[in-house]
Each structure stands twice: as structure tokens, then as C-alpha cells.
Amino acid sequence: MTAAEKNKSAADAAKFAEIESQRTYLVRFAMAKLRDAEVAEDVVQEALLAALEGIGGFAGQSSLRTWLTSILKFKIIDWQRRAVTERAHFASAPEEDDSADPEWMDRLFDGTGHWSPRLAEWSHPDAALSQQQFFAVFERCMDRLPKAAARVFFQREVMGEETEQICKAEGITPSNCWVMLHRARLALRECLDRHWFQGGRETAGTPGDTP
Amino acid sequence: MNDQQTPPAGRGATPLASCKEAARLMSRQQDTPLSDAESESLKQHLYTCLSCRRFDDQLLFLRKLARRYAEGGAD
Numbered sequence: 001m002t003a004a005e006k007n008k009s010a011a012d013a014a015k016f017a018e019i020e021s022q023r024t025y026l027v028r029f030a031m032a033k034l035r036d037a038e039v040a041e042d043v044v045q046e047a048l049l050a051a052l053e054g055i056g057g058f059a060g061q062s063s064l065r066t067w068l069t070s071i072l073k074f075k076i077i078d079w080q081r082r083a084v085t086e087r088a089h090f091a092s093a094p095e096e097d098d099s100a101d102p103e104w105m106d107r108l109f110d111g112t113g114h115w116s117p118r119l120a121e122w123s124h125p126d127a128a129l130s131q132q133q134f135f136a137v138f139e140r141c142m143d144r145l146p147k148a149a150a151r152v153f154f155q156r157e158v159m160g161e162e163t164e165q166i167c168k169a170e171g172i173t174p175s176n177c178w179v180m181l182h183r184a185r186l187a188l189r190e191c192l193d194r195h196w197f198q199g200g201r202e203t204a205g206t207p208g209d210t211p
Numbered sequence: 212m213n214d215q216q217t218p219p220a221g222r223g224a225t226p227l228a229s230c231k232e233a234a235r236l237m238s239r240q241q242d243t244p245l246s247d248a249e250s251e252s253l254k255q256h257l258y259t260c261l262s263c264r265r266f267d268d269q270l271l272f273l274r275k276l277a278r279r280y281a282e283g284g285a286d
Binding site: 114 | 228230243262265271272274284285
């Protein structure tokens with residue numbers, strides 16, 4: 001092997017490791033669209049293989065995650081087209097009963113509907129955005145959400161889709177969608193508050209049993 | 212510790228009775244515009260309620276966090 005070839009294979013290995021490090025995120029992304037963990041893993045695998053083949057096309061203008069996500073989006077659409085015959089899968093009913101507020105929501109407010117306890121200020125939230133550990137807490141907080149709520153939140157806030165589009169894909173009404181989003185936001189706020197902003201930094205590895 | 216202040220006098224809309232309702236509106240506002248009446252009621256509630264102002268800021272931060280996460284996470 002020449003020195004040039006050695007350098008090239010070292011560079012390839014580095015690229016491979018970098019791409020591989022995005023797998024968890026991509027599986028989450030695919031799960032928000034496809035619901036089925038096994039299908040999501042498969043589609044991500046296809047996308048990663050395509051990415052490795054096409055790594056030369058990555059110009060570095062966007063982040064690696066953004067580039068991989070764009071490849072994954074095509075793979076998801078491909079899969080959805082192939083699965084069009086399995087309509088039942090997409091038409092499945094919402095997984096939760098939305099008629100009443102869950103019990104944990106009532107615990108956030110007192111009898112007169114005021115915050116209980118009152119909300120504390122988050123100090124330097126922007127500084128948290130430069131800490132990988134904070135994103136790990138965010139991921140674990142998302143994992144604690146009910147599945148449907150997690151999907152809807154991911155599509156709305158991470159993918160930036162409009163609620164109308166999300167409701168259609170989920171087969172739910174807009175007001176259902178808002179209820180789910182609101183609950184997801186309340187739960188995530190609580191979780192980040194508890195496990196990061198209110199002194200949870202040292203024990204950030206173990207979000208507790210509150211959603 | 213006291214979140215409550217004297218509300219501004221002489222405004223038209225009925226202020227919201229509860230933070231629970233205000234929180235719902237703040238969340239919905241992230242997805243779709245509120246009616247003028249809802250928007251005015253919310254504004255009045257926020258004027259007097261520190262916890263809800265914090266919630267509003269935290270909702271915005273949550274959105275920022277999710278977008279940053281989509282781009283790859285920490286810098």
C-alpha cells in the first residue's frame with residue numbers, strides 16, 4: 001500500500017465512523033415517520049449505505065447530520081411508496097385516549113389552575129446548546145414521551161413540519177394534534193427542568209420517573 | 212416569590228383565569244395563530260404572571276433546541 005492509499009483508507013475509516021455516529025439520530029427521525037422500529041432500522045441502513053457510496057457528494061456546506069437526513073428522507077419516501085398497498089398500516093388509529101388530561105398534567109397546576117410549584121428561570125439556556133450532554137438528556141426526555149406524542153413532537157419541532165401535514169399523516173384532527181404537542185412540550189419542559197436546569201447536571205445520566 | 216402584579220387598568224379583553232389555560236394558548240400559538248381575543252387575553256395574563264412568561268420563553272427555547280438537534284446537536 002502506498003502512503004497515499006494509506007491516507008485514503010484512514011480518511012475513509014474516519015468518515016465511516018462519523019457517519020456511523022449519526023445512526024441513533026437517524027433512527028429517531030425514521031421512527032417519527034415510519035412508526036415501526038424494524039422498518040426504521042432497515043431504512044436507515046439503506047440510507048447509510050447510500051451515504052457511504054456518495055460521501056464524495058458531501059460538500060460540507062451543511063452539517064453531516066443535515067446531509068444524511070436529506071438522503072434518509074428519500075429512502076423514507078421510497079419505502080412509503082413501496083408500502084402503499086399496506087394501507088392499513090398508515091390508517092391505524094391514534095394510540096391514546098385524548099379525552100382527558102393525564103393525571104401528571106394535573107399535578108403541574110394547583111386547584112385554581114396556577115403553576116404549582118411556580119416555574120423557575122432557566123439560567124443560560126443557550127450555553128446548554130453547546131454541551132453534548134444536554135442533548136443526551138433531551139433525547140432521554142423524548143424517550144419518556146408516549147410514542148404517538150414523541151412522533152408528533154419530532155415531526156413538528158425537529159423536522160419543522162406544519163401541523164396540518166402531521167395530522168394528515170397521523171390520521172388525527174388538528175385539535176388532537178395540538179393537544180398532543182402541548183402535552184409533549186409540558187412533559188419535555190418538566191424533564192429538562194428537573195434533569196438539567198435545576199441542578200440535575202451532575203446526575204444528568206438518569207432522568208427519573210416523571211415524564 | 213410573588214408572581215402576581217396589579218393588572219394594567221382599562222384594557223378590553225378578559226384576562227385568563229388560569230395558567231393552565233394560558234399554557235395551552237402559548238403552546239397552540241407555536242402551531243397556529245390565535246384569535247384576537249385569545250391573543251389579547253393571553254397578553255394580559257402574561258403581564259401579571261411571571262411563571263407564564265418563563266413558560267413562554269422556555270417554549271421558544273425548546274423549539275430552538277429541537278432545531279439545533281436536527282442540525283447535529285452541540286457545536
